[in-house]
Amino acid sequence: MAAVSQSGGSKVASPRKSLFDDRRILVLFLLAPVLCFFIVFNTIPTLWLLGLSFHNFSLTSGMPPEFIGFRNFVQIFYNKNNIWADLSRTFIFVGSAVSIQTALGILLGFLFWGSKNMPGRRIALTMLFTPMVLTPVATGTFWRFIYDPTFGVLNAILRGLGADHPIDFLGDPTFAYWAVVAVDCWMWTPFMTLMTLAALGSVPKAELEAAEVDRLPWWQRVRLVIWHHGKFIIMLGVLLRTIDSFKTLDLIIPMTKGGPGQQTRLVAVELNKQAFESFNMGFSSAYAVLLLLISIAMTSVFIYVLNLRRRKDSAAGGET
Amino acid sequence: MADIIIDHVTKRFGTFTAVDDLDIRFSDGDVTCLLGPSGCGKTTLMRMIAGLETPSSGRILFGERDVTQLPPRKRNIGMVFQYPVMYPTLSVAENIAQPLKHDRSLSRGERERRVEEVLDLLDMRKQARAFIDDLDAGSRQKVAVGRSVARQTDIVLFDEPTTNVEVNAKLQLIRTFKAVTQRLKQTIVYVTHDQTEAMTLADRIALMKDGSIVQYDAPRRLYNDPSTEFGGWFLGNPGMNFIAAERRGNQLHATILDSPLDVASDLGGGEIVLGIRPENVLMHSEPGPGSVEGRVTEQTIGIAGRNLARIAVGSAVIKVKADGPAPVAADGTVQLSFPRDRILVFRNGARVTL
Numbered sequence: 220m221a222a223v224s225q226s227g228g229s230k231v232a233s234p235r236k237s238l239f240d241d242r243r244i245l246v247l248f249l250l251a252p253v254l255c256f257f258i259v260f261n262t263i264p265t266l267w268l269l270g271l272s273f274h275n276f277s278l279t280s281g282m283p284p285e286f287i288g289f290r291n292f293v294q295i296f297y298n299k300n301n302i303w304a305d306l307s308r309t310f311i312f313v314g315s316a317v318s319i320q321t322a323l324g325i326l327l328g329f330l331f332w333g334s335k336n337m338p339g340r341r342i343a344l345t346m347l348f349t350p351m352v353l354t355p356v357a358t359g360t361f362w363r364f365i366y367d368p369t370f371g372v373l374n375a376i377l378r379g380l381g382a383d384h385p386i387d388f389l390g391d392p393t394f395a396y397w398a399v400v401a402v403d404c405w406m407w408t409p410f411m412t413l414m415t416l417a418a419l420g421s422v423p424k425a426e427l428e429a430a431e432v433d434r435l436p437w438w439q440r441v442r443l444v445i446w447h448h449g450k451f452i453i454m455l456g457v458l459l460r461t462i463d464s465f466k467t468l469d470l471i472i473p474m475t476k477g478g479p480g481q482q483t484r485l486v487a488v489e490l491n492k493q494a495f496e497s498f499n500m501g502f503s504s505a506y507a508v509l510l511l512l513i514s515i516a517m518t519s520v521f522i523y524v525l526n527l528r529r530r531k532d533s534a535a536g537g538e539t
Numbered sequence: 540m541a542d543i544i545i546d547h548v549t550k551r552f553g554t555f556t557a558v559d560d561l562d563i564r565f566s567d568g569d570v571t572c573l574l575g576p577s578g579c580g581k582t583t584l585m586r587m588i589a590g591l592e593t594p595s596s597g598r599i600l601f602g603e604r605d606v607t608q609l610p611p612r613k614r615n616i617g618m619v620f621q622y623p624v625m626y627p628t629l630s631v632a633e634n635i636a637q638p639l640k641h642d643r644s645l646s647r648g649e650r651e652r653r654v655e656e657v658l659d660l661l662d663m664r665k666q667a668r669a670f671i672d673d674l675d676a677g678s679r680q681k682v683a684v685g686r687s688v689a690r691q692t693d694i695v696l697f698d699e700p701t702t703n704v705e706v707n708a709k710l711q712l713i714r715t716f717k718a719v720t721q722r723l724k725q726t727i728v729y730v731t732h733d734q735t736e737a738m739t740l741a742d743r744i745a746l747m748k749d750g751s752i753v754q755y756d757a758p759r760r761l762y763n764d765p766s767t768e769f770g771g772w773f774l775g776n777p778g779m780n781f782i783a784a785e786r787r788g789n790q791l792h793a794t795i796l797d798s799p800l801d802v803a804s805d806l807g808g809g810e811i812v813l814g815i816r817p818e819n820v821l822m823h824s825e826p827g828p829g830s831v832e833g834r835v836t837e838q839t840i841g842i843a844g845r846n847l848a849r850i851a852v853g854s855a856v857i858k859v860k861a862d863g864p865a866p867v868a869a870d871g872t873v874q875l876s877f878p879r880d881r882i883l884v885f886r887n888g889a890r891v892t893l
Binding site: 444 | 589610611612616617618620621622624626628629637638641642690
């Protein structure tokens with residue numbers, strides 16, 4: 220209706236003035252449901268969280284929230300379990316898990332891409348993607364069983380191979396951290412495979428054929444043809460994985476609960492503990508606000524980098 | 540020597556036969572156009588020559604060398620695709636140099652010399668440093684041509700290279716192709732569905748239909764002496780006129796003939812059709828020897844300012860292409876004559892000589 224009146228046909232179409240003749244009102248009306256949802260479930264809780272982070276409020280004390288300014292934030296840094304150790308552990312976790320997932324995912328993606336006529340390819344692909352659709356809590360739970368020192372299948376295999384002592388993968392400080400990283404990779408490598416397949420699918424067939432006819436070596440094909448078309452999808456995959464693994468919690472809780480010691484205590488695990496085990500709502504809110512800021516910072520860097528590349532390409536007149 | 544020998548090649552996709560038992564030789568140094576309507580198998584044939592498809596049966600040879608099972612990179616060919624394929628992050632000169640870079644037999648100096656030579660040939664010296672993204676489709680396709688010929692392979696394949704280029708750039712591009720193909724003595728196979736392009740570029744045209752080559756001839760001959768009704772219909776703008784004829788004894792009768800046409804007695808049975816090109820039909824205002832009367836149904840100005848008229852003669856409608864307009868307006872009557880030496884006779888779709 221708006222389009223009709225805009226194009227000057229209102230005389231013919233509808234002589235009555237409608238509220239929606241104003242385009243801005245129409246747009247607002249159409250956006251309203253989503254906006255309401257967003258405000259109720261996103262904006263208000265975030266503001267609530269922000270407010271709470273300046274209060275001393277414990278669910279167990281029964282006292283009303285007390286305004287204490289920045290004291291929660293100060294405490295995060297001057298606590299004996301200060302945030303730095305958790306943060307660096309988390310960054311190493313994100314860095315190692317995401318790079319392993321990306322490398323393996325790209326490798327698998329290329330393998331599946333290059334084996335289009337392989338029998339059973341579809342079944343193999345479906346099986347490959349199952350870890351990704353499982354609930355992380357379930358994944359963590361059954362991996363705890365796999366890693367179990369007495370009746371776990373992994374130790375059974377090691378025994379079969381001649382190991383003397385069972386290894387407590389999740390209880391031993393030498394292994395726990397990497398055992399958790401391994402499970403995260405098991406779960407999320409398929410996602411990067413999927414992204415790689417999507418990226419490879421976006422490469423025009425003729426360009427690959429031309430590279431073949433031109434006798435370009437494989438690394439030149441990857442650099443000049445595949446990477447050029449696929450980079451945004453791959454980078455998007457890395458971005459999504461980075462943000463997501465920064466928040467890893469549900470995989471770790473059933474496996475180690477952050478232990479042994481603090482070996483696998485990532486920021487989200489600590490946050491969960493402060494909020495839902497110690498009920499320090501004020502302190503945990505401050506902690507959450509800090510994590511939110513870090514997440515925003517990381518995302519901004521990624522988006523900046525992606526945009527920068529895109530701008531460079533379009534400055535050169537590209538259609539990417 | 541790099542004749543391209545297609546030895547009883549068939550290609551099936553599922554139950555569809557794209558190329559049907561083709562057996563032909565494209566000579567060394569020739570520009571051969573594969574011409575035909577969509578789906579006639581011309582692109583499939585070219586992709587098999589390139590090695591991008593494998594024949595279901597039969598062999599492909601380059602001279603003595605059997606290449607049927609070789610991948611494209613081992614066939615030593617150049618190819619220009621329908622969609623201008625570029626390496627987007629590189630400059631024009633770098634694009635042209637790219638396939639040369641990986642040929643260890645070439646010295647650095649030789650590589651540079653060849654790139655220069657190709658840039659001159661394409662008249663693109665000024666744009667050598669420009670990035671591919673700055674070029675229009677026509678120029679990109681020129682660069683793609685440069686890249687394919689710079690390696691100086693024995694064989695260069697063109698897969699409908701002007702399809703994605705706008706009309707003005709198209710003519711210029713075809714001129715460039717012509718210059719390039721005349722300079723380089725490479726064996727060239729050029730796929731197109733555009734007859735003007737084929738006529739301009741080809742030494743020989745392979746006219747294709749339903750996976751087979753209908754006729755393989757020089758452009759002029761293909762146009763003047765089509766071996767099939769299909770050839771007469773497909774070439775020319777508009778295509779040939781076809782008029783049903785009736786055989787009585789050793790004579791053919793048709794509405795366009797004022798007196799019967801004598802034919803050999805061993806012509807055989809079947810459907811007889813007379814064909815004549817629109818430009819060979821003569822139009823007069825007054826009756827003359829051998830002329831028949833017709834009624835003008837439509838007049839238009841056609842290609843290159845020539846006049847196109849549709850004239851009803853009995854139950855047949857004859858297309859006439861003439862330098863001037865018909866002497867009368869629509870619905871008027873005119874006299875048409877059909878020079879006997881220009882009339883071709885087809886029996887069951889195939890040409891018969893009298």
